[in-house]
Amino acid sequence: MSSEEVFQKLKSNSSSICEETVRILVKIVDNIVKDPNNLKVRSLQKSNSTVKNKILAIKGGLECLKLLGFQEGDTNFVLPSSTPISKLEEIKRSLLNLKTNDVHQGAIPKLKTDITASNIKSYQENDDDLDNVKRFVLPPLTLKFANPFLQRIERQFHHALAFGDKDCQKRAKKLIPLDQLEMNAQRNLRYLQTRIKKEKLQDPEFSVQDMLLLELLTWFKEEFFSWVNSPACSSCGKSTTAAGMSSDQKDLTFTSRVEVYQCKSCHHVTKFPRYNDLNILLETRRGRCGEWAQVFTLFCRSLGWDARYVVDELDHVWTEVYSVTQNRWIHCDPCENACDTPLMYENGWNKKLTYVIAYSPEEVQDVTWRYSSNHKAVLARRKNCSEDDLIGALIVLRNERQKTMSKSKQSYLTKRLVYELLELMVERKPHDNEKLGRTSGSKSWRMARGEVKSENMYVWRIANKHVVDDKLSIKYSTALDKYEFVKGDGCVITVDEWSFGVFDSTNIFRKEEKDWKTVYICRSEGTDTGSISWKYELENDVTRVIDVVSLKFNHKIYENGVVEIKLISDGICVDFPKSEESLETRAFSGVREFSIQVNLKGGKGDVAWQHAQLFRQAIHSEDYPFVLSLTFKAKN
Known part of the structure; x- marks a missing residue:
């Protein structure tokens, strides 16, 4: 069937169904164009409700998939990796030019749908009618201050009005899988409450909202938003390199900043707009920290939470x-x-903080002190204006914004501010998880910014009471995200979360693939290498020494991914066999300490970080893919 016949068949549906x-x-x-090496976006499951009801059930829908190059299998449609990107782009343009009243007309206007990433790109490339794009329009702003730093605060506070837009909040809330996240939050809260009661711990007074916030963070990073170091070439899909900023007014319709990249292979120019309009970002779902924090703040507001956009003057942003x-x-x-780890930027990323300002539609606040454990040093670096001028400006801006609010609302905000100011006066020392380096962005980018740091974390110390009948084991389940320290007599000590049992790690995280219902440890997205190690030591009271080390260490590689595993102790090094998942050795007989060191590297394309995996298992599995078993003997 020719392309015209396919489009004619699709056009025979009603206008709304066709569009x-x-x-x-x-x-x-x-x-696919955005991430051509990602096998998941090239595979469409027939059972997926959208594929089934909005493509396969529509006249011409199946033919459109085949026109794009998708091949039909028993349960899915797969697009071969050999399909040219240029072919997809050509069919995409034809689809966008499809007019429901006559497919054979020449220049056909674009579909008048809500703004999408695809038609934003077409508008910019073809300079067509822009009236169809919905944009958030801020009221006029009259600057009150002459100081450039205070003017920046004014402009950012003005832009924060967008977070209060009710229509935008409704759009955002519809995108959140709230039922699933709430169910996970309830489950985790019950688990936490059980542990508190069983282990007689201090109750941290977490609520469902607090647990839901953790679920929202994980879903947002792993499933909703994508980090862009440099965009893939829009022509061939290969990697690009920065080539400056665009000054073309056609590119600057939706934003004042458009980055230009050139393909390393075909030299085609690809443009990457840095949008700050929330309506657009809900569709594009990609960018760097600015785009991430804006949309996440909007999501939090859409759930009825008070949330604000936090700007570090040294060039990072996040949410409170x-x-x-x-x-x-x-x-x-x-x-x-990351949640509730405010000292991570100063202690993990090595930032020399100056000003950190939080913005919401209702208030603006200097929150620098929450993010530093050395207030005196920070104060010495603040030179943009006097402290009195900054405080005065924040009061003026806050009072101006709140003057139309009810007296009860003003009173509530004032009381909350007083409590916050008291909190900000107290310096706090960093916890271990606030000493970790940055994970977002490419490794070279983070290294250049001095934001990668590795910290010693945990040593498994084996005491004499743990060695019963000359044996013990320590094991980890990725699905349960839990370690079990099993003594020789069967008694169990548990440690929750993978990171709390490792000695050292760099660019490593636990990945949940909820669509595939699997979980594993891998290197962080966008990084070239990752490393992780575990350390084990006998306490002085242990009267015996290690005899045999047995290790089960399940791992998987894809494409040309590499997993290197070594057991090391005082000059002794044993390589874990590459084709095996278990090892037994007496090479460490007589030692009192050793470590397991693992390097992850290799892989292909933008998802190379996923091609070297540790401990992959079904998300509901109760197996332990990492088991270290030790047997002991008397000292010689």
Whole structure:
């Protein structure tokens, strides 16, 4: 069937059905063009409700998939990797030009749908009618201050009005899988409450909101938003390198900043707009920390939470969410999936903080002190204006914004501010998880910014009481995200979360693939290498020494991924066999300490970081893919 016949068949549906099917097909193409090496976006499951009801059930829908190059299998459609990107782009343009009243007309206007990533790109490239694009329009701003730094605060505070837009919040809330996240939050809260009761721990007074916030952070990073170091070439899909900024006014319709990249292979120019319009970002779902934090802040506001956009003048941004249960603002960095670790930037990223300002539609606040454990040093670096001028400006801006609010609302905000100011006066020392380096962005980018740091974390110390009948084991389940220290007599000590049992790690995280229902440890997205190690030591009271080390260490590689595993102790080094998943050795007989060191590298394309995996298992599995068993003997 020719392309005209395919489009004619698709056109025979009603106007609304045709336009919806075109929108979905264009989105599928955009996902492939954006990440051509990602096998998941090239595979469409027949059982998926959108594929089944909005493509396969529509006249011409199946033919459109085949026209794009998708091959039909028993349960899915797969697009071969050999399919040229140029072919997809050509069919995409034809779909966008499809007019429901006559497919054979020449220049056909674009579908008048809500703004999407695909038609934004077409508008910019073809300079067509821009009236169809919905944009958030801010009221006029009259600057009150002459100081450039204070003017920046004024402009950012003005832009924060967008977070209060009710229509935008409704759009955002519809995108959140709230039922699933709430179910996960309830489950985790019950688990936490059980542990507190069983182990007689201090109750941290977490609420469902607090647990839901953690679920939202994870979902946002792993499933909703994508980090862009440099965009893939829009022509051939290969990597690009920065080539400056665009000054073309056609490119600057939706934003004042458009980065230009050139393909390393075909030299085609690809443009990457840095949008700050929330309506656009809900569709493009990609960018760097600015885009991430804006959309995450909007999502939090859409759930009815007080949330604000936090700007570090040294060039990073994140979110704060107010916990009603804990009566305080909670730091949330969606790029890092980090929650309540405000000292991480100073202690893990090595930032020399100066000004950190938080913005919401209702208030603006200097929150620098929450993010530093050395207030005196920070104060010495603040030279943009006097402290009195800054405080005075924030008061003026806050009072101006709140003057139309009810007296009760003003009173509530004032009381909350007083409590916050008291909190900000107290210096706090960093916890271990606030000493970790940055994970978002490419390794070279983070290294150049001095934001990668590795910290010693945990040593498994084996005491005499643990060695019963000359044996013990330590094992880890990725699905349960739990270690079990099993003594020789069968008694068990547990340690929750993978990171709390490792000695050292760099660019490593636990990945949940909820669509495939699997979980594993791998290197962080966008990084070239990752490393992780575990360390084991006998306490002085142990009267015996290690005899045999047995290790089960399940791992998987894809494409040309590499997993290197070594057992090391005082000059002794044993390589874990590459083709095996278990090892037994007496090479460490007589030692009192050793470590397991693992390097992850290799892989192909933008998802290379996924091609070297540790401990992959089904998300509901109760097996332990990492088991270290030790037997002991008397000293010689």
